[in-house]
Amino acid sequence: MTPKLRLQPEARGIGMTGQRARDRLVLRLREQGIQDERVLSAIGTLPRHQFIDEALASRAYEDTALPIGLGQTISQPWVVARMTEALIEQGIPKRVLEIGTGSGYQAAVLATLGMEVYTVERIDELLRSARRRLRQLGLDVRSRHDDGRLGWSEHAPFDAIIVTAGGAALEPSLLDQLVEGGTLVAPVGGATSQRLLRMCRTPEGIQQQDLGAVVFVPLLSGVQ
Numbered sequence: 001m002t003p004k005l006r007l008q009p010e011a012r013g014i015g016m017t018g019q020r021a022r023d024r025l026v027l028r029l030r031e032q033g034i035q036d037e038r039v040l041s042a043i044g045t046l047p048r049h050q051f052i053d054e055a056l057a058s059r060a061y062e063d064t065a066l067p068i069g070l071g072q073t074i075s076q077p078w079v080v081a082r083m084t085e086a087l088i089e090q091g092i093p094k095r096v097l098e099i100g101t102g103s104g105y106q107a108a109v110l111a112t113l114g115m116e117v118y119t120v121e122r123i124d125e126l127l128r129s130a131r132r133r134l135r136q137l138g139l140d141v142r143s144r145h146d147d148g149r150l151g152w153s154e155h156a157p158f159d160a161i162i163v164t165a166g167g168a169a170l171e172p173s174l175l176d177q178l179v180e181g182g183t184l185v186a187p188v189g190g191a192t193s194q195r196l197l198r199m200c201r202t203p204e205g206i207q208q209q210d211l212g213a214v215v216f217v218p219l220l221s222g223v224q
């Protein structure tokens with residue numbers, strides 16, 4: 001765990017947003033098959049209630065996706081945990097690119113695990129709030145307001161890439177920005193039948209693994 005995480009008193013929360021609520025969520029994730037202690041520890045530490053609207057804070061530690069405005073959602077904790085687990089199976093990647101900053105929660109999990117995080121979001125208003133939250137937590141995340149389907153070529157290649165919005169097919173330019181030996185995790189498929197895919201770039205080509213069915217908001221083009 002990085003010692004950089006800065007938790008103000010509001011971040012620790014109380015009652016429905018307090019440590020016991022986070023501990024119960026961790027227990028539930030364990031029961032649902034999440035095994036990586038580093039991931040469980042990050043989720044047990046990060047104040048998810050600060051990544052959503054105050055009116056929803058009491059639901060922050062339920063294992064469910066929640067609205068964050070502008071038609072978008074903060075991903076379900078189990079999905080965040082599963083994707084992160086899949087990304088760090090071969091060791092913690094040094095530099096990771098996230099497409100779809102949203103609330104900033106997934107980026108915070110990655111940064112807490114010690115990764116150098118680059119994240120791209122197409123909705124400016126969401127990105128501004130996410131930046132503020134990450135800064136408050138003392139997490140150093142590089143972010144950009146752009147259509148992330150083309151990645152972030154100036155900082156490529158990355159050791160890992162995580163896409164947190166569902167596209168009909170994987171954007172080929174993203175795989176081009178992955179180092180050899182790197183891992184990419186992304187939901188791929190139509191609005192009703194997305195699969196979470198893990199791809200590893202090897203000298204022989206791309207190795208693909210299907211991690212199961214998921215539901216994500218769509219990967220859209222252009223910026224807003």
Ligand code: SAH
Nearest residue numbers: 074100102103106121122147148164219220
């Ligand atoms: N990782 C986020 C999940 C947010 S939902 C979190 O932890 O909260 C997915 C996000 O992807 C939304 O904010 C949406 O606006 C964004 N998104 C969709 N298409 C995108 C694109 N082409 N480029 C960048 N961001 C995109």
